[in-house]
Amino acid sequence: MRRRTSPVQAILIGGVMVVALLWVLFPFYWAFVNSIKKPADTFRSGTWVPFLQFQPTLEHWVSELAILEIRQALMNSTIIALGAATLAVLLGTLAAYALARFRFGKSGNANLTTWFISQRILPPVVVVIPFFLIMRQLQLLDNVFSLVLLNATFTLPFPVIILSQMIRELPQELEEAALVDGANVFQAFTRVVLPLILPGLVATWIICMAFSWNEFLFALSLTTNRAIPMPVIIAGAEHTRGVQFWFVGVRVLLTMLPPIIFALLAQRYIIRGLTLGAVKG
């Protein structure tokens, strides 16, 4: 956008970019390449390129996906992510509309917004004890439902912030026109506002899914057996299986691929979400 880049600078910048990309991508490649090595190949050095340096195999993927425990965990993670994100977006969209279009006292809107944001500041370990005791009382320990509720709570700030900003950016005349035509506020909301914010709404839903999928502390504290999701499976594996590189590779990728794919789908809204609305990106 300014100043010409000299050839020396261009080389320097190119070099930095390559190093940065290698640094970021290496762990992913390492996980992938190990997941398709035969166990013996993981102990040999110089096995980086499949087919050339070693014969790749899908046997670990097949055998891991056949394990009942893993399938159950994938299923649990999916239920938690879908359920929590849907709940958060449902509650969050309504609140976002209220914050964008109505006034709550003199500085009520700003205060309410800050209050919703503060959810993301609260260290989860503060509330993990009461949640554990409450869920035990409700007999919801080791139940995916409890994790759906908690993850909905802690991802709620994303839809509230992102969508209230989006609604504020919409021209209000559209809703006014609908009201003049005899629609009520609910109809203006569902027929005019919702379709217009749909891309942002879907992106926010996806971001909430990614965060809920990755959540670990509550999952570790509240599940023991049936309801264990992928992050908890992974954390326990080291002690039962030792360090087997091929096995680590498969499980790590099974766990992190869904949230990574979600993130790429919702890329446009990620900066806005992660900075709680401060930077548009």
Next chain:
Amino acid sequence: MAASETPTRPRRTDPTKFFFIMPAVIWVLLFTIFPLLYALYTSFFSFRFGRINQFVGFANYLRLFTDANLHNGLRVTLTFVIVTVTVQMLLGFALALLLNREMRGKSVLRAIMVLPLFATPVAVGYLSITLFYEINGPINELLRALGGSGIPWLSNPFWALVAVIIIDIWQWTPFVFLVSLAALQGLPADLYEAAEVDGASAWQSFRSITLPLMTPILWLILLLRLVEAFKVFDIPTSLTLGGPGRATEVYSLFTYRTALRFFDHGYAAAQGFLLLFIVSLIVALLFGRIRSIYQEERS
């Protein structure tokens, strides 16, 4: 309906606003305020094995001052926070400044930088066991290839913490980079053009345009990183289990163990409030510096 008498816009005082806002408000009251109050209550009791034993007043809070293991957790966490956040801020911002120009492949670069942010932290920690593996892990192999000797990453207390810190830097530097880059691209180009016409050097326009305009955003990034870093739990838990010894037993991990390994709920609750206090203090100290960002938003 009420809105049908010559309405001009959704009336800003319309009581239907409560229909929209209340579900979320009630939800947050139920799932954060109530548990917080319950934790506060718990912190005044000796709460062994999930059963209330007796009211102990501030005894749980007084233990915070004398518990050497808790102080260890605080020290480990502070070291972690200071090192990771400093490196992430410097590296991320420098990278954003360097790459803030027209070039090919920028959107691909941005997409790749998003990957670490959403890689499940526990999985990253678990994968790191193999990355830092002492015998044939790739990091030690690289060090040996460069003529050095392997480092006892996970068995030495110092290097274990370094490993945890490196992984966090890997995961979160892209956040600083992406947000800085987005903010840099929003800066008004005409200011730079004017400065260039006036013969300002690159360094001068950085000092007098870029830095002042970026300051609030940098404070915001710092605030978000600090808050997040103090909550660190996943990576040390999966990479080192807090070890060797207690070398990487961060605050949240220690509290988690107090609560769910030793079932000392009252004391764990008091520990939680100390962490909440620290985090709130940081927010209170820094919030003044970032308020301007949100005020522009409202006006």
